[in-house]
Amino acid sequence: MVWKPHVTVAAIVEQDGRFLLVEEMVEGRRCFNQPAGHWDPGETLLDAVVRETLEETAYAFEPEYLTGIYHWEHPAKDLTYLRFAFGGKLGDQRPDYTLDTGIIGPVWMTPAEIQAQSGHLRNVMVQRCMADYLAGNRYPLEILHSLTD
Template sequence: MTQQNADERPGIAAAIVVHEGRVLMVRRRVSEGQLSWQFPAGEVEPNEAREDAAVRETQEETGLTVKAVKLLGERIHPATSRLMSYTACEVVSGDAHVADTDELAELAWVAHAEIPQYVPYGLFEPVQEHLDSALNR
């Protein structure tokens, strides 16, 4: 599968950042349909690996330096029809904050039991499985 979908828009890379028993979520200033809270994410640039895009977007949006651990999967997002990739990341350094005030309204470190309050429509199954494992230690 290529990194661009049928209409040639770049794919979107999302970072699933787990740290100290919580997952990082961000709330966009402009929601995409019912997508208000989501993972740090953005468009994959030409010749950029999906994992690298997830790391870069996390740095740009939250100020956190993370490293990619594992590509969890990809799909055409049912709400946006964009090709999405999801990469598990771990924190290398920094403190999360709203670094991109144009794009983000706020961020939160979310406990496993709180995820449905932030994402009531459910998560992509490989992401949910990763979080079930990573947050229930």
């Protein structure tokens, strides 16, 4: 069996003390996550987080720094995730944009509201990414390199 970790990206956005999350349906369960998704072939990690944020929230996103890299083993499945979380700012929202299947829509929550929803978060990475952002973790995007021959 070939081990293939799932490489994902996430956007960490705070405005006026609230964080942008996505309410979604996953395997029949309503939950909350940062705008996040899989890194697709042919794109950079930055391209991926911009695309995923648009697809799940209809907001343009401009990544400004990396807040952390997270390794998580799903406790009930044979799945490994490697998440790259980026902090940045939002641009305009496109109200006519059709969101990805399963996405209910974007929501804004305070850290206390997110904590109160801990049983409804997509996974443990949601709170950890927010905590690292709140701790001031900011790594320059220049640490990422896309090399082609």
